[in-house]
Amino acid sequence: MKLIIAIIQPHKLEEVKQELYNAGVNLLTVNEVLGHGRQKGITEIYRGVRESGNLLRKIRLEIAVNDDFVDPTIKAVMKGAQTGETGDGKIFVLPMEECIRIRTNEKGTAAIG
Amino acid sequence: MTIPFYFDADLAPRCRRRGAAKKRLKQKVYRSPVGGAVEDHFSRNSHCFRRKHEGIPNSGRKTMKRFLLFVFLFIVCISSFLFGADAAATPVAANSGDISWMLISSALVLLMTPGLAFFYGGLVKRKNILGILMQCFMAMAVISLQWVLFGYSLSFAPGNGFIGGLSYVGLNHVGMEPCPFAPNIPHQAFVIFQMMFAIITPALIIGAFAERMKFSAYLLFSILWATLVYNPLCHWVWGGGWLAQMGVADFAGGIVVHISAGFAALVMALAIGKRRNHTLVPTPHNLPFTVLGAGLLWFGWFGFNAGSALGANNVAISAFLSTNTAAAAAALTWAIIEWITMGKPTMLGTATGAVAGLATVTPASGYIGIWGAMAIGASTSLVCYFAVSALKPKFNYDDTLDAFGVHGIGGLWGTIMTGLFASKLINPSGPNGLFSGNPKQLLVQIFGALAAVVYTVTVTFVLYKLVDLMIGVRVDDKKEVLGLDVSEHNERAYTLIE
Numbered sequence: 115m116k117l118i119i120a121i122i123q124p125h126k127l128e129e130v131k132q133e134l135y136n137a138g139v140n141l142l143t144v145n146e147v148l149g150h151g152r153q154k155g156i157t158e159i160y161r162g163v164r165e166s167g168n169l170l171r172k173i174r175l176e177i178a179v180n181d182d183f184v185d186p187t188i189k190a191v192m193k194g195a196q197t198g199e200t201g202d203g204k205i206f207v208l209p210m211e212e213c214i215r216i217r218t219n220e221k222g223t224a225a226i227g
Numbered sequence: 228m229t230i231p232f233y234f235d236a237d238l239a240p241r242c243r244r245r246g247a248a249k250k251r252l253k254q255k256v257y258r259s260p261v262g263g264a265v266e267d268h269f270s271r272n273s274h275c276f277r278r279k280h281e282g283i284p285n286s287g288r289k290t291m292k293r294f295l296l297f298v299f300l301f302i303v304c305i306s307s308f309l310f311g312a313d314a315a316a317t318p319v320a321a322n323s324g325d326i327s328w329m330l331i332s333s334a335l336v337l338l339m340t341p342g343l344a345f346f347y348g349g350l351v352k353r354k355n356i357l358g359i360l361m362q363c364f365m366a367m368a369v370i371s372l373q374w375v376l377f378g379y380s381l382s383f384a385p386g387n388g389f390i391g392g393l394s395y396v397g398l399n400h401v402g403m404e405p406c407p408f409a410p411n412i413p414h415q416a417f418v419i420f421q422m423m424f425a426i427i428t429p430a431l432i433i434g435a436f437a438e439r440m441k442f443s444a445y446l447l448f449s450i451l452w453a454t455l456v457y458n459p460l461c462h463w464v465w466g467g468g469w470l471a472q473m474g475v476a477d478f479a480g481g482i483v484v485h486i487s488a489g490f491a492a493l494v495m496a497l498a499i500g501k502r503r504n505h506t507l508v509p510t511p512h513n514l515p516f517t518v519l520g521a522g523l524l525w526f527g528w529f530g531f532n533a534g535s536a537l538g539a540n541n542v543a544i545s546a547f548l549s550t551n552t553a554a555a556a557a558a559l560t561w562a563i564i565e566w567i568t569m570g571k572p573t574m575l576g577t578a579t580g581a582v583a584g585l586a587t588v589t590p591a592s593g594y595i596g597i598w599g600a601m602a603i604g605a606s607t608s609l610v611c612y613f614a615v616s617a618l619k620p621k622f623n624y625d626d627t628l629d630a631f632g633v634h635g636i637g638g639l640w641g642t643i644m645t646g647l648f649a650s651k652l653i654n655p656s657g658p659n660g661l662f663s664g665n666p667k668q669l670l671v672q673i674f675g676a677l678a679a680v681v682y683t684v685t686v687t688f689v690l691y692k693l694v695d696l697m698i699g700v701r702v703d704d705k706k707e708v709l710g711l712d713v714s715e716h717n718e719r720a721y722t723l724i725e
Contacts, residue, residue, distance in 0.1 A: 124354075125504060125708050148723050156709070159717040171354075171723065199705070 115210040115223060116184050120175040121149065121203040122195040127173050130194030137190040139183060141226070145174040152200050172203065178213055180223045321403075325411045328539035329420050335530025336423035340367050340430050342523025346582065347434050349516030350509065350575075350628050354710025355438045356516075356720045362445055366430040369446060370453050374422040381458035382421070383408070388469035391462045408465075409537040420534060421461075428457050428484045434630030435492035436499045436700075439707050442715045444700045451690050452491065456683055460487050464675070475675030476649055476658045476668065478546065479535035481590025481642040482679045489635020490680050491687040492626060498691045499700055501625035503707050514575055521578035525554055528585045532592040542654050546593040549600035550585065553592075556604025557584020564612050583611040583633045587641035591648055594657040599648030603641060610640050639676055646672030 122130055127144070134142065148169035155167040179187050188205055196202055215225040344363035348356040370378070380395035395401050398418065406417040429449040436445075463470040464477045477483060511517060532550040536543035561580025562572035587607035588600055595603070615632035626632060646669030649660035659665035694700055701707075706714035713719060 123708065128504065128506075146723060156713055157717060158713065158719060 115213060115226065116179055116181065117208045117210040118175075118177045118179060118184065118187050118191075119206040119208065120177070120191045120195070121147070121172050121205075122175065122191070123197070123201060123203060124171050124173050126195040126197075126202075130175070130191055133190035133194035134177070134187065137183075137186040139177060139179065139187050139190065141177065143176040145176070147172050147174045150201075151204070170201065178210060178226050180226055319405075319411045321405055321411060321413050325538040325540075326413065326416055328543065329412050329416045329534060329537065332530035332534025333416075333420045333423050335527045336420070336427065336534065337367070337527075339423075339524050339527035339531065340364075340427050342520045342527055343427065343430055344520065345516045346520025346524060346578075347437065347517075347628050349513040349518075349520060350511045351437050352510050352710065353512035353721055354712055354719075356512065356712065357716055357718060358442070358711030359433060359437060361442065361716060362433045363430045365446065366426050366449060369450060370426040370429060371422060373450055373453055374425050375418070378425055378453060378458050379418050379421065381454065382425075382461040383417075383466045386462065386466075388472065389462070390459045390468075391466050411538050417537070420537075421465075424480055424484060424531075425453060425457055425461070428480075428488050429453050431484070431488035431630055431634050432492045432495060434628030435496040435626050437627040438711065439499060439502050439701055441698070441700060441702050442711070444694050444698050447698065448690060448694045448700070451694070452687065455690065456487055456491065456686050457483070460679055460682065463679075470675045470678065473675065474658060474668070474671050476594060476645050476672065477590045477642065477675070478593040478645070478657070479532045479589045481587075481638045481645065482675055485586045485589060485634045485638025486642065486676055486679045487638075487683045489631050489633070489638050490683045492630035493624070493635055494684055494687040495691060496624050496626040496631065498688065498695075502627065503704055505625050511575065518574060518578050521582055524582055525585060528554070528589075532589060536593055542593045545596070545653050548597060549592045549595050550588055552597050552600035553588030553604035553607075554581045554584040556601045557581060557587070557608045560605045560608035561612060564608060579611075579615070579629070579633060580608045583607050583637045586634050586637035587611075587644070590638070590641045591645040594645060594649035594654050594660070596648075596650065596653055599644075599650075599662075603644045603648065606644070607637055607640055611636050639680070642672050642676040643669070646670070 120130075124146075131142075134140070149172050150167075150170050155169055157164060157166045158168050159165070175191070177187055184207065188207070191205055212221065213223075213225045214221050218225075340363050341360075344360045347363070348359040351359055375398055377393070377396050379398065379401070380393055381391045384391040384393065384395040386392035398415070401414045401418060403413040403415060406412055406414040408417060429452055432452070433445075459468075460483050462468040464475060464483050465471065470482070475482070528550055529547055533543040533547035536546055558577050558581035561583070562577045565576045566572045584604040584607050588595075588603050591599065591603060611633055614636040615629050619626060619629070619632060645660065647661045649658050649668060650663045651657065651659050652663070658668045658671075661669045691700065702711065702714060
């Protein structure tokens with residue numbers, strides 16, 4: 115079991131969602147987050163005061179998958195989110211110790227899908 | 228020079244008193260058998276005309292009553308002729324009642340532009356709302372100056388049939404003397420009122436190219452468009468130009484404001500192309516803003532339409548009532564259409580219906596009664612709903628906020644409807660429409676609307692190309708993705724953290 119965390123551009127969310135559905139991954143959690151990587155944020159001006167290095171809006175996806183879904187999920191996120199520009203985001207893959215479905219008490223791989 | 232649009236406060240009641248005093252007095256007796264004091268009230272109240280025409284029976288039956296009635300009628304006829312001659316001898320002077328209504332109306336119409344900003348702003352993605360607000364707000368700044376510098380002159384100064392002259396440039400020769408278009412108010416009051424129309428018209432177009440136009444290109448385009456499309460059209464219809472001379476009736480701006488902005492919007496949407504990742508599903512980020520905007524528009528529209536009577540008079544009241552009636556009928560109809568076709572009525576649909584109804588009743592508002600207003604309101608929702616939900620997907624253009632579907636189609640429909648429902652019984656200085664036995668007016672209306680469409684479409688397209696060549700109209704993809712708030716204005720509307 116893995117937990118896949120993907121940080122993507124907000125406008126790519128629809129495409130990523132579509133690619134995930136195509137890959138058979140229907141379960142995901144979406145957060146709106148702020149952050150920046152190498153492109154070093156943006157400059158904003160308020161009443162003549164310049165603020166540089168402001169954080170950019172990003173979308174953070176959390177997807178818990180069984181091992182055989184790890185590669186398809188990563189491929190789907192890549193396909194949906196990649197533009198080739200800086201700021202496209204990152205995918206983190208973390209090992210996951212346990213997963214419990216609250217409704218049924220199911221545990222492990224059965225609880226994920 | 229006859230300008231059917233302008234209604235003269237004092238002349239009209241006098242005309243009515245002359246023309247139809249007889250009919251009215253019968254009504255008066257039916258409703259209230261005695262009382263000289265009622266006379267003035269009735270002679271100034273056009274409702275009795277309507278009552279007469281709705282076939283409410285005259286209940287004065289007894290011979291004695293008839294005789295008394297005849298005597299009374301005779302006296303009143305004579306006195307009204309005398310009174311009429313009296314009024315004709317006295318020129319209509321500027322008066323505080325008319326002036327205050329015009330100033331209040333001007334302020335109401337100005338408020339429509341920020342109202343429109345919220346109406347539109349709620350409908351875009353939240354990364355673009357400041358871009359919309361900025362464009363609307365900047366229209367208030369830029370067009371206000373354009374108007375007093377030369378826009379007013381090009382629209383209303385004596386000139387040829389196509390465009391006004393330059394004699395009023397910088398409001399030269401425009402002071403507190405009686406306005407040539409409405410002697411009951413000072414000339415500058417008319418300048419102020421008309422300025423607010425000039426501001427909101429280019430702002431209406433914003434809906435078509437929302438979320439993807441460069442701010443600099445918008446500014447240049449707006450100034451050019453106001454000068455080369457709005458000012459000439461305003462002159463054609465209201466400034467004594469060739470459409471006015473043909474007798475085209477446009478009470479408050481169906482042609483000048485809504486057809487021009489709506490069809491310019493269609494041209495811009497087609498020329499600038501779709502947004503990136505364009506889907507047919509709208510992405511409103513704050514519908515309460517949109518409803519707030521629709522509310523402000525509805526409120527401001529009373530200044531727009533009732534103010535177009537150019538005085539605190541009967542026509543203003545009648546225009547106020549038809550404006551509200553049409554908006555109500557359109558809002559309800561749109562909700563019902565959605566209920567039937569989609570299963571649920573929506574807030575966005577109801578607000579859109581109200582705005583469509585207001586836009587459509589605009590050219591007719593001072594010429595129609597409540598039945599015409601209801602018919603216009605209900606039919607406009609059918610037509611605009613069709614335009615927005617069927618026409619747009621079919622032709623697949625990205626008129627982002629339906630500026631064409633609501634204002635273009637609404638303005639066109641309203642201008643044609645004016646040719647059906649207009650009645651001299653409501654406004655003696657306006658035309659009669661088809662339903663009042665004047666089919667020619669319908670043809671005149673259709674011709675006027677088409678002339679405005681052809682002119683607007685042609686010149687708007689040329690201006691688009693010109694601006695595109697000079698500075699480029701569209702932001703690049705990266706800026707569009709980032710959102711216009713940050714990429715064009717370096718600021719954000721909402722924060723995520725603190």
